[in-house]
Amino acid sequence: MNERATESIDHHLISEFKAGSMEAMEKIVERYEDRIFTFGLKMCGHLQDAEDIAQETFLNAFKYLKDFREETKLKNWLFKIATTACIRKRRKKKCEPNHEISLDSFFPQNGDHPTYDIPDVSDDPSDSMLRAELKNIIDAAIHSLSHKYRLVFNLRDIEGFSTEETADILGISTQSVKTRLHRARLYLRERISNAYKEGIVQ
Amino acid sequence: MREDCRKDFERLSEYLDGELDDAVCREIERHFHQCPECRECVDSMRKTIQLCKEAAIEEIPAVAKERLRAMLRGCLARNHHLS
Numbered sequence: 300m301n302e303r304a305t306e307s308i309d310h311h312l313i314s315e316f317k318a319g320s321m322e323a324m325e326k327i328v329e330r331y332e333d334r335i336f337t338f339g340l341k342m343c344g345h346l347q348d349a350e351d352i353a354q355e356t357f358l359n360a361f362k363y364l365k366d367f368r369e370e371t372k373l374k375n376w377l378f379k380i381a382t383t384a385c386i387r388k389r390r391k392k393k394c395e396p397n398h399e400i401s402l403d404s405f406f407p408q409n410g411d412h413p414t415y416d417i418p419d420v421s422d423d424p425s426d427s428m429l430r431a432e433l434k435n436i437i438d439a440a441i442h443s444l445s446h447k448y449r450l451v452f453n454l455r456d457i458e459g460f461s462t463e464e465t466a467d468i469l470g471i472s473t474q475s476v477k478t479r480l481h482r483a484r485l486y487l488r489e490r491i492s493n494a495y496k497e498g499i500v501q
Numbered sequence: 502m503r504e505d506c507r508k509d510f511e512r513l514s515e516y517l518d519g520e521l522d523d524a525v526c527r528e529i530e531r532h533f534h535q536c537p538e539c540r541e542c543v544d545s546m547r548k549t550i551q552l553c554k555e556a557a558i559e560e561i562p563a564v565a566k567e568r569l570r571a572m573l574r575g576c577l578a579r580n581h582h583l584s
Contacts (some may be wrong), residue, residue, distance in 0.1 A: 324577065328570060336561040350565050361577060406510055412538035415545035417552060430556075437556040440560055456550055456559045462520065481514035489550040 309373040317365050328357055331374065334458065335381050341453045342385040342490045344442045371467070378458065382450060389446050396445050400482035405489065415492040440490035448483040449481040455480050505532050506539055513546055 309330075315323035331351060339352030359380050367376065389395055407413060418433060441449060454465045455476065462480075466473045509529050515521050517530050533540045 321574070321577070324573065325570065328573065331581040332566055332569060335540075336565065337557070337559045340559050340561075341557070346562070346565065349561075353565075353569050357569065357573055358576055360582075361573065402511065406507060407538075413539070414541060416550075417545045419548070421567055433552070434556040437553055441553070452553075456553055462518070477515060477520070478549065481511075484514055484546060484549060487548055487553060491549060491552065492545070 302434050303421040305374075306372060310369060313364060313367065313369065313373065314363070314395045324361060327360075327373070331377055331411070332357075334374075335377060338381055338453060338458060339385065341438075341441060341457060342449060343388060344438075348388060352381055352384045352388060355387075356381040359384075375460070375464055375468060378454065378460070382454075382468055385450070386446075395445055398445050398484050400445070400448060402482060402485070405482075415488055416495045417488065417492055418495055435458065436491060437487075440494070443490065444483055444486060448479050448486070451476055451479040452483040452487070506536060509539055510542065513543055517543070517547060517550065530562075 309327075310332075312323045312327050316327065333355050335353045336349050339349030339356075340346065343349060343352065356377060367373075386418075418429075441452065444452060447482065450469060451465060454460045454468060455462070462473050462476050465476045469476070471478055509516070509532055512521065512525075512529070516526060521529070533543060
């Protein structure tokens with residue numbers, strides 16, 4: 300479905316909801332619950348946390364939807380609420396990774412050029428075990444990112460928001476989005492490559 | 502050449518995301534053509550992003566979705582928001 304059609308359906312459902320339709324509420328949930336759950340899961344790592352994020356997101360969304368003027372897309376607005384929920388959830392946890400990522404640490408020093416073993420995932424169904432193991436490695440690598448990098452990486456590379464949309468959702472500059480995304484990607488490449496080299500995936 | 506490597510290393514993501522001018526992209530590609538290390542660097546970065554995207558799909562249990570809906574129905578009905 301193209302973007303314009305999506306926005307048109309969302310607009311219709313928002314109007315219906317404002318007019319008191321419970322069915323419109325159900326349809327909005329149906330359209331976005333998978334993405335919000337997945338985002339919560341990618342941010343927090345546990346299904347229970349993802350459920351809390353999804354519940355808080357939709358509850359707040361429907362609480363304020365009557366005042367929503369559609370100056371932004373419904374999807375972006377929902378992710379803004381979900382991001383706030385993730386940040387609140389994080390404040391309650393104490394052992395979240397919280398490290399800065401330095402660009403210099405990934406730039407080859409002394410003329411050495413490291414090689415990165417990033418596996419190709421084939422479409423062969425017999426690779427399902429490899430896929431599952433790789434998924435575990437990738438998920439663990441994403442979760443080991445500090446919160447601010449994880450937010451940007453998930454919004455940009457996993458959810459597919461543009462640099463500008465991500466900046467708007469997070470309330471930061473586009474330059475900060477680009478900087479954090481680049482560092483997150485460099486970090487993930489190293490983590491995934493190291494795990495692969497260490498033979499976690501055979 | 503090291504200076505070029507450093508410059509392109511810093512803007513690798515912007516290059517991959519198509520956020521640079523055509524002229525800058527051509528300049529970077531000329532460098533990649535001459536520098537196998539940087540070519541390897543951009544290829545592994547591209548593969549990393551693709552791999553993460555492919556691994557992103559999650560199966561959300563139906564029971565979790567049903568709990569979400571039940572909670573929303575209950576809260577909205579209690580708030581008399583809907584008729």
